[in-house]
Amino acid sequence: EPEKLMQGLGYCCPVLGRTLTQWEKSSLGTSLLVLRKEKAVDVLKFWGKITGTQGDYFIAVSYARPYDFLPTFYYSRNATDWDDLEPPASLEVAARLSKIKGLLTGDPENEYEVTEMQIPEDAEEGAEPEEVVLQHKEIERVALIVKAIDYAICVIPKGALLRTPEGVVMENPAFDGLSEKEYRSLDSYLHFRPDAYYPPDDEVVCADTDLFLASISLDLPVGCWTLKASGAPTVVTLQNLVFPGTACFLVADTGEHGYCYIGDGVVNDDLPFQLPPLPELDKSGL
């Protein structure tokens, strides 16, 4: 929420080491309220900032409630003027986009070329695939990055949402935080992935509802989530090391929670090598 932006950032910044500038905070504080009014949405949240070499993308997200719908993302280049961030057109496009590496520039119109083997549509049957050069705009990459990160880090504490027998997902009005034992365990944090939400990248679409509210402790690679409770007492922060720049927070005794991302959108592929062996293995090995 725009009104809670400062508070949420206050929890996330100390663990991220990255922050919004005063300028950005001030501008967002104004422009998100206008955006919420213009889009006439109930829930509008600041989602994060993706840094390019020349400019940044500010991302906001709105949800319709009850929560059975896709989140809608918006982006802004100056934290003032907002546009819709269209999701990748198809899984195919998403897969293609995910092949583009390197830093973003900050210019949504920046063109990337992807070379791909394709069978021409008008070709005869049995024709050889040909090399095709496809052009994509940077903003499409941004949309994919946002989806991928959101898929990974949209996390809610256990008990914050509930599903009615009719299948409607809604906030649990009785939720008031987690106990100390609970908030120190990864098992208490669940992925929020509404059914209609398709996974990014080239993963298989998973239509069953297990992904919705699955515990993050099952995420791979093992150890990709860190949980720290050292900042303010009663505030827990989670970070997904696969996406450096992510932070989720929970105020344990009030149940307030949220997440944000400030980073350059790069995935840490080396994580499996970086993580120390699991404690048990460590013991047996030495």
Next chain:
Amino acid sequence: EPEKLMQGLGYCCPVLGRTLTQWEKSSLGTSLLVLRKEKAVDVLKFWGKITGTQGDYFIAVSYARPYDFLPTFYYSRNATDWDDLEPPASLEVAARLSKIKGLLTGDPENEYEVTEMQIPEDAEEGAEPEEVVLQHKEIERVALIVKAIDYAICVIPKGALLRTPEGVVMENPAFDGLSEKEYRSLDSYLHFRPDAYYPPDDEVVCADTDLFLASISLDLPVGCWTLKASGAPTVVTLQNLVFPGTACFLVADTGEHGYCYIGDGVVNDDLPFQLPPLPELDKSGL
């Protein structure tokens, strides 16, 4: 609340033009949590800062609930270590203290001398009053100033509290802010003065309960309250011009509210001369 300190200050600072330094905010954020733990109180709020020539007093206040009890004040000179702020010993002492003028120094032990005409206790009946020099410490003045200001600015929006038929005062769980029409009217803001609370200075003790939850629109001099809604939209701020440095805020659509004081404790005696004539009179007069 320590947790909401930043948010409250965020509403008050723009109208005050005075703020806590980063240092002070950071220190208060830690030490108030420790104080709440040590005093084992439910509600502990930052109340304000009183500036002296050499040092400052930071003031916090705790309430017991239900609200039939006196607020308890605490003070700190470094925003880290807290002591109890004892209320003035008696109305007599309060009256005497109110005669001391001039700026505070910031040293609680600083001694002030007050010369007073008194009839010596051991004197015969009908004896003439003699000039007596009495010494008072600065911290006693601070306590009086805090009481006086709190009496004036402890304001709650209409509907935020309710009194049960048994006379118990408690928060109204259904309170969720004021409508636009309401929040723009001074009539919607009420003094919070629990019965047991005695007025400062040399006013008559008012035992009846009218003072409790009286509207601030009746305060004198007429025009001493200013109401501004220009900061963030949906946030209203009130200032009592008799005590420059006071600010109350209300987030109109959520009902969050609070107040704080940042100033040197000086009362604006010239206010009646400064205020322009009331609009009606103005019209008829010109």
Next chain:
Amino acid sequence: DPVIHKQSRELTDAATKFLKTQKLLFAPPRDTEDGEEVVDEGEPNDAEIPDIMEELRLFESVGIGFGPQESVKIARAVWKLAEDPKFNLKNVRFFGKILGTEGDYYVAEGELKEPNPPPEEEEDPNPNVVPPEENGKGTNKYNYFVCSYPGAPWVELPDVTPQQIQAARQIVRAFTGDLDSKMATYPPFPGTERHYLRAQLGRIAQATVLVPNGMLNPPNEEEEEITTNDEFEPLTPEDLCTSAGWVHEREFVRLQGRVEKWSPPPPETDDDDGDEPPEEDDTEEVPGILTSAEEDTPIGETPSWVGRLSKGMPAKYAVACLRSMRWPGAYVVGTYGEKVNKFANTYIGTGHKSLGEAYAPPPPPAIEQEFDDTLLIEQPDPSPEEEFPPDDEEGEGDDDEGDED
């Protein structure tokens, strides 16, 4: 940020308009989408402006300021003013904020590249009335710009007249936030709140704008203007923490309401108002330029300036703050840099001078020349002080001859 939100929120139209105005503050200057608000009259102006964010940080470290969000908006609003070709400013700074009863004024102060032309002469100027100084000189050296919130349009205030300065010295009246509100005061003030505001801003600036002692050279035989002292050794925070570390930058305003003395033409017939005895004026001792702030008249036992150092950091990096007891709300901050002193002035207050005692309106003039219908308003209930004015009028007198105006 939290996922759950309790209730839908409707902004009022007024709030929406306010937000949209403020949003323009952040929009890139010449890149606004809806054509309506674009100020595209040629190149942006290149007025010099100080590093406002840095200045606001100095103030923040001694407890003065509007909070981080508002600070950004203020800095941006002043920058927009500096860039606006319409105002054609040579330099501009954020002056401060005047707190009013219904609304506030954010104030910027600057010099024009080309001074405004003098207003058209009145048909029959009274030769005995002290004339105003022309724009760009003396009391009108600086121009003032006000807006009611950062992002709202800036309004240029008119030049001040000696009569307004004189009247402003005799009244205390709260600002309402409406530039056109009537001044129903006794003694009467010639003008509306707009002129009163301009007069007070000038008085405040003259009395409270300080620079570190030694940083500027007074005019001498070689240089007629004030020059920067190239050999200046930056002062330490301790030095800057006493009034001896600072000198007044602005020129003294005489009793007659001008910086440069004006002598009336030799009287032909003695028909003056009796109010302005020009001979007395001749005896006025005027402090020189760059007078030390140490010499400002104290308010009774309270010194005119009280100094404090910011806390919590090594002494070398402390920020020194002097606050004016004479004009509560006026602050000057300074800090030691490697080769320079960073410093800044501001004023955040109700625009009133502290008299050191309860205000008592001046006694009515001996003979009323003309019926003044602005006096026909009802006065607020008199306070005890008003009904029984204190005998001691020294403070008042002191004040008018003293350190300022």
Next chain:
Amino acid sequence: DPVIHKQSRELTDAATKFLKTQKLLFAPPRDTEDGEEVVDEGEPNDAEIPDIMEELRLFESVGIGFGPQESVKIARAVWKLAEDPKFNLKNVRFFGKILGTEGDYYVAEGELKEPNPPPEEEEDPNPNVVPPEENGKGTNKYNYFVCSYPGAPWVELPDVTPQQIQAARQIVRAFTGDLDSKMATYPPFPGTERHYLRAQLGRIAQATVLVPNGMLNPPNEEEEEITTNDEFEPLTPEDLCTSAGWVHEREFVRLQGRVEKWSPPPPETDDDDGDEPPEEDDTEEVPGILTSAEEDTPIGETPSWVGRLSKGMPAKYAVACLRSMRWPGAYVVGTYGEKVNKFANTYIGTGHKSLGEAYAPPPPPAIEQEFDDTLLIEQPDPSPEEEFPPDDEEGEGDDDEGDED
């Protein structure tokens, strides 16, 4: 601030202890009430420290930082370190933060007034093993201090050995936050996380500590040390926004893991490990002192440094930021001052160098001399990259000879 509060809150004992430790950060240094925590061993030390709050403001204006509250705690914690007579520092600065999986390290870097004495000689030093540089020189010129949160006690890290530097260059391993955790890596690392941390900090500093180009004079005939250039004209933010505006301040670390070249004694019998061919070392071309950051080796098509200017303020006051692509998390910021460039370095990251391609462990040595039981641990599941290491090994080689270490 709101009057109403919903529920009572109980802090856990751990949280209370944490808060009380942090509270001490703010307590006046020698005025703590409960005697237990008072460090009262003589006068406070007078280590030079930069204006950390100002530095953190520069970082904040380009989006790097921990938020205002944490910033104050960090500044205060570093100040406490500077004042602590136990550490006897000549100077100290906030270096940055290493993010670990279980906990983080806040890092300070400084020089000691008196270098630590060399550790006691091992009984029979292998004459062919590259000896470490002594404290206060070369790779051990600076000492590093870490704590797990601002207010927690500072721990001094040990000096680094050439062997540790060499091993650190070949592994990527996340930090856990526990200084004593074992280094179960391949190739093996001689030491615990403590030593690995020290080695990485040294590598980061060497590769990413920059100063504005021209501010320092390289050693010449007259002066043997680096001196400050008194004629230096401050660079503009635009200058500081490219790697050409900056030079490396730290000396280059050779392949052998030392700044100063060490030549082994002439071999008597050829029984060396085969790992350290001293002759090859002779051919190493070492960049001179104060090399331009422009010459750093790019990572494929990505330049080694990417520059950005802060937004929203006049260009003159913009803050320039270079971020290192080689060491993601390393930043240098600089701004134009009236007579000086303010600038600062920091590192906030996981402590890993970017290789520009997926990491592949080096191939095992040709002949294993001795059975190393630290290798007996289970490896994590190999990723495709690991199973099929990319053919192209250039980036890797580039990297080791390149701009850093």
